[in-house]
Amino acid sequence: MGVARCAAVRASVARTTVSRREGRSSAQAPAVRRRCVAVNAGTGKFIVGGNWKCNGTAASVKDLVKALNAGKIDADVDVYVAPPFVFIPRVQAELNSEKYAIAAQNCWVSEGGAFTGEVSAEMLVDANIPWVILGHSERRALCGETSEFVGEKVKYALSKGLKVALCIGETLDQRESGKTMDVCYAQLKAVNDVITAADWDNVVIAYEPVWAIGTGKVATPDQAQDVHAGIRKWCASNISPEVASKIRIQYGGSVNASNCDELATKEDIDGFLVGGASLIGDAFVTICNSAKNSK
Numbered sequence: 001m002g003v004a005r006c007a008a009v010r011a012s013v014a015r016t017t018v019s020r021r022e023g024r025s026s027a028q029a030p031a032v033r034r035r036c037v038a039v040n041a042g043t044g045k046f047i048v049g050g051n052w053k054c055n056g057t058a059a060s061v062k063d064l065v066k067a068l069n070a071g072k073i074d075a076d077v078d079v080y081v082a083p084p085f086v087f088i089p090r091v092q093a094e095l096n097s098e099k100y101a102i103a104a105q106n107c108w109v110s111e112g113g114a115f116t117g118e119v120s121a122e123m124l125v126d127a128n129i130p131w132v133i134l135g136h137s138e139r140r141a142l143c144g145e146t147s148e149f150v151g152e153k154v155k156y157a158l159s160k161g162l163k164v165a166l167c168i169g170e171t172l173d174q175r176e177s178g179k180t181m182d183v184c185y186a187q188l189k190a191v192n193d194v195i196t197a198a199d200w201d202n203v204v205i206a207y208e209p210v211w212a213i214g215t216g217k218v219a220t221p222d223q224a225q226d227v228h229a230g231i232r233k234w235c236a237s238n239i240s241p242e243v244a245s246k247i248r249i250q251y252g253g254s255v256n257a258s259n260c261d262e263l264a265t266k267e268d269i270d271g272f273l274v275g276g277a278s279l280i281g282d283a284f285v286t287i288c289n290s291a292k293n294s295k
């Protein structure tokens with residue numbers, strides 16, 4: 001994992017906090033304040049998301065929550081889980097909120113209204129749901145969401161105070177024709193075109209090669225690292241070096257309890273977005289703790 005990088009971000013956060021406690025001259029204060037605001041979502045911690053997708057029953061969710069509550073999660077990890085909408089109130093009531101935050105799997109692109117089947121960002125905020133996953137490849141492929149539409153959704157969700165897990169990634173054809181980075185950059189650009197550099201503080205990027213999702217074909221640690229490093233470089237050139245150094249980049253695609261430790265050793269892998277294995281309580285807890293295990 002980016003253990004050293006994450007530790008550096010955390011140290012920087014701690015230094016800033018100490019500086020604020022000790023007090024600074026009025027000339028220094030604005031810069032310090034900006035920096036504190038800027039790190040509110042980029043905590044420097046490893047971050048793992050569990051995307052339950054369209055899975056579960058009342059009974060299976062109850063069992064999963066029980067297993068997650070029983071798991072010990074390393075304090076240096078941020079975790080969110082994204083249940084199907086109908087189960088969110090139940091999960092909010094029963095899941096240990098000190099260990100797990102709640103995410104939605106989607107939200108609408110604008111204010112609510114006559115949009116049958118959709119859920120608005122305002123509703124998520126009103127329901128105390130802090131995170132939303134946007135741009136997942138399944139929504140891009142199955143629901144026809146273009147990169148520009150995803151960009152607008154990210155913009156609107158951020159404007160309402162949500163934190164966003166932005167999914168990007170290439171198909172197998174695109175990888176085999178050498179277009180992996182171009183695809184990722186275009187997906188990032190569509191978002192960057194409509195949000196500000198400061199907005200990125202509330203975004204986590206999830207690199208999910210489509211060919212690895214739900215297929216059991218995990219990207220090798222080197223394949224994932226190469227793309228993550230490219231994404232970070234793109235962020236440095238197109239957003240800012242500061243955003244690039246602190247933005248967290250999750251890997252997603254057939255992550256499980258057996259392959260997570262090795263992936264987590266990579267410098268630019270700052271966490272995971274997990275599908276199938278997030279439905280298995282003890283496997284998900286193992287994945288959440290992989291940064292610690294791989295130190």
Ligand SMILES: O=C[C@H](O)COP(=O)(O)O
Nearest residue numbers: 051213214253254275276
């Ligand atoms: O959102 C999660 C990803 O689509 C990964 O799913 P997976 O772990 O089942 O491959």
